[in-house]
Amino acid sequence: MQAEVLTRRQLKSAYVTIEKQAARWKEIHGNSEQYVRSLCNLSEQLESCEKVPDEAPEFLKDFPDLKSRLRAKLLEEMEKMVGKLRETLCSLQEVSNSVGRQYGASMHTYQTHAAELAIPKVVERSATEPSMADMLEWLGDIDRAVRELFLQKQFLLDTLNYDDTRQMQSLQRRWKQDNDLDTMVMGILAHLTFFLQDT
Amino acid sequence: MSESSSGKGSGKRRKSSGTPRKSDSSSPSPVKSPSVNYAKLSPIAKKVRDVAADWHNLIQRWEVLNASGASVANKIVNCKLANIESKDAAEMTVGQTSAGSVAGAGGTGEAADADGMSKELEVFCNQLTDTYNAMADSICLSQAKLWEKMEKLTSNLKGQRELQQYQSDNDDSDPNIPFQTWTIQHFYEVSAELSEMYSKELKLKQAISENIAHQSDRHTMMFLASSWLHQPYIDNRSEILLESMLVETGHR
DSSP: OHHHHHHHHHHHHHHHHHHHHHHHHHHHHHHHHHHHHHHHHHHHHHHHHHHSOSSOOGGGTTOTTHHHHHHHHHHHHHHHHHHHHHHHHHHHHHHHHHHHHHHHHHHHHHHHHTTTSOHHHHHOOOSSSOOHHHHHHHHHHHHHHHHHHHHHHHHHHHTOOTTOHHHHHHHHHHHTOOHHHHHHHHHHHHHTHHHHHOO | OHHHHHHHHHHHHHHHHTOOOHHHHHOOOSSOOGGGOGGGSOHHHHHHHHHHHHHHHHHHHHHHHHHHHHHHHHHHHHHHHHHHHHHHHHHHHHHHHHHHTSSOSHHHHHHHHHHHHHHHHHHHHHHHHHHHHHHHHHHHHHHHHHHHHHHHHHHHHHHHHHHHHHHHHHOTTOOOOSSSSOOHHHHHHHHHHHHHHHHHHHHHHHHHHHHGGGOOOHHHHHHHHHHHHHOTTSOTHHHHHHHHHHHHTTOO
16 A cells, blocks of 8 residues: 555656656747757858859958858857757756656656555556556656657757758757657646646 | 056055045945046046947947848848849749730730739839938948047047157156056057957948849848848957956946
């Protein structure tokens, strides 16, 4: 009996944390989109700067180094934006770690009491509450999804090429790809409404 | 010379005696520097201090104007691009209708319509472009005025330096340092460097504002607009120079 109470309590606190962390992820991610947009914008400007014909128009004859100077300025701005995105990445990693810890702790609690918990008890579900097995599995799913998204974003930033406008455009598209996470977490939390309300 | 050194000396004395001064409360730094005692500064130091403050204000105004100029430049580019695109689209419809209306005469009316529309659009866009061009010109003009002021500041400092040199020729015990570490010569050099950067940038801006509305290539237009925005001739050094000048004169 004690084992079941303990495991359920741990699961509950884990999901409360997950709820908060999911909101935090969403907020951090929402803030980062402006940086991705300006990065894209800057890369377009850089492309135009590169594609401008080499023989400068008459009125720019006095500024022979304009192109290289502008290029330097643009790259500098882009570096700044990537720096901001790296900061974002650090915050997302914190979220991911926190979710991972919750999953680890829940699994640990279950495993220490596994001997006392009979299988029927673990898979038993009611109209208002899912089974412990389900909840543990969902935690694992969320943990994996969050970590994957984080690694995806890290990969995007690590393989960034400032000169490649098309890659920048795809960055903008791929950076936004985390609506699935939100839907998934919301769906799971919907199953747990009564479980979490129950004191 | 005697004024300068006596100003500094009395500043130190007043500080150590702990007399409360108005200027002290305005300084957020816990480290009190001798230059905080503005009332006791030598006339030369006061002037230098004013010059530094003017530099700060002028550069801030420059930044504001630059931002508004950049948005105008962007509008011009967008307007031109829309103009070019609408022209292309009109040409395409003209081509299609003339190809499709070999048999019937109904198509010619449509083509004329599209042609008229594109012309109307062009007139409209040209009007817009003219307006923006005028705005860009006026911004350029006010930036030119700003630059003139900056130039005056520099020549002011040059005069200060020469005066200081003349004075120190009479008495070489003068340290020639109105504040903490910078000599007047250094102030002049920094000011000259800043003014050189801004004059080059101003020339570029003038060239851009005169020509941006007459370009037809997309990349050239984008290039000009982003050159306006990012101010390629103003180094990152300028920020450091200005900040250190402000710190030196006790504004920060």
